[in-house]
Amino acid sequence: MTTDLANLDPVIHAPKRLAAMALLASASSADFPFLRDHLEVTDSDLSKQMATLENAGYVTVTKLGHGRGGVTTYRITRQGKAAFKRHVEALRAITGSA
Amino acid sequence: MTTDLANLDPVIHAPKRLAAMALLASASSADFPFLRDHLEVTDSDLSKQMATLENAGYVTVTKLGHGRGGVTTYRITRQGKAAFKRHVEALRAITGSA
DNA sequence: GCGATCACTTTCCGGCGTGGCAAGTTTTCC
DNA sequence: GGAAAACTTGCCACGCCGGAAAGTGATCGC
Numbered sequence: 001m002t003t004d005l006a007n008l009d010p011v012i013h014a015p016k017r018l019a020a021m022a023l024l025a026s027a028s029s030a031d032f033p034f035l036r037d038h039l040e041v042t043d044s045d046l047s048k049q050m051a052t053l054e055n056a057g058y059v060t061v062t063k064l065g066h067g068r069g070g071v072t073t074y075r076i077t078r079q080g081k082a083a084f085k086r087h088v089e090a091l092r093a094i095t096g097s098a
Numbered sequence: 099m100t101t102d103l104a105n106l107d108p109v110i111h112a113p114k115r116l117a118a119m120a121l122l123a124s125a126s127s128a129d130f131p132f133l134r135d136h137l138e139v140t141d142s143d144l145s146k147q148m149a150t151l152e153n154a155g156y157v158t159v160t161k162l163g164h165g166r167g168g169v170t171t172y173r174i175t176r177q178g179k180a181a182f183k184r185h186v187e188a189l190r191a192i193t194g195s196a
Numbered sequence: 197g198c199g200a201t202c203a204c205t206t207t208c209c210g211g212c213g214t215g216g217c218a219a220g221t222t223t224t225c226c
Numbered sequence: 227g228g229a230a231a232a233c234t235t236g237c238c239a240c241g242c243c244g245g246a247a248a249g250t251g252a253t254c255g256c
Contacts, residue, residue: 004117005113005114005117005137005138008113010242013111013113014242014243015103015106015111016103016243018192018193019102019103019192022192022193032203032204033202033203036203039103040103041244042244042245042246043202043203043204043205044204044205044206044244044245044246044247045243045244045245046204047203047204047205047206048205048206048243048244051205063204065203065251065252065253066203066204066250066251066252067202067203067204067250067251067252067253068201068202068203068251068252068253068254069202069203069251069252069253069254070202070203070204070251070252070253071203072203072204088193091189091193094116094117094120095116095120095186095189108213112213112214114214130232130233131231131232134232139215140215140216140217141231141232141233141234142215142216142217142218142233142234142235143214143215143216144233145232145233145234145235146214146215146234146235149234161233163222163223163232164221164222164223164232164233165221165222165223165224165231165232165233166222166223166224166225166230166231166232167222167223167224167225167231167232168222168223168224168231168232168233169232170232170233
């Protein structure tokens, strides 16, 4: 029971990152503007959240060009998928006991 | 989609409180030692977490006696149940989109 | 060519939640 | 009488969160 709590990943638990991971888990990839608009966050905020996910090894980033024309694409990693799955299962284990 | 994020209740989202609410949602009541042991938290920590839930109107407290012999019992409120349900549904909406 | 605009990133920073420790209270058990 | 359970509260340090602002690079419209 309580081990479930330990299975909650703090990096993923933060609402915005949870949503971001969910989107990336279901899509092959997503770019910056898409995520920003879907999550309704600031550029700065999203940039930081994604950096956090990247540092955790949960997503990879691909940048094509810079500035206006550029595209920054995020993709979930195998590790990220596993971590997300694990987190969601822990959530269900906790909340599902109802 | 993003409205789901808004439906996440910060009071409930904190892991320990999420687990506490889940326990209270499935049991008619739970006392202090029980919760403390299940959540594996400190007395002080649990006391504060439960105070937070109480202040939010999500649980009610009943105290019989003081000190060693006393029993502090927590019970989820109708409002708490609704908030919990809503929170869990928001979680599922977010993570289930995968 | 120039200004507006988009796409990000980084720094600064105030604010808030988290959680341990320690101390104090009441009551019961041995 | 002393240990120990059951809580509560204050102090406080630490880290996350997230907005504002400023900066960079590149394209679009006129």
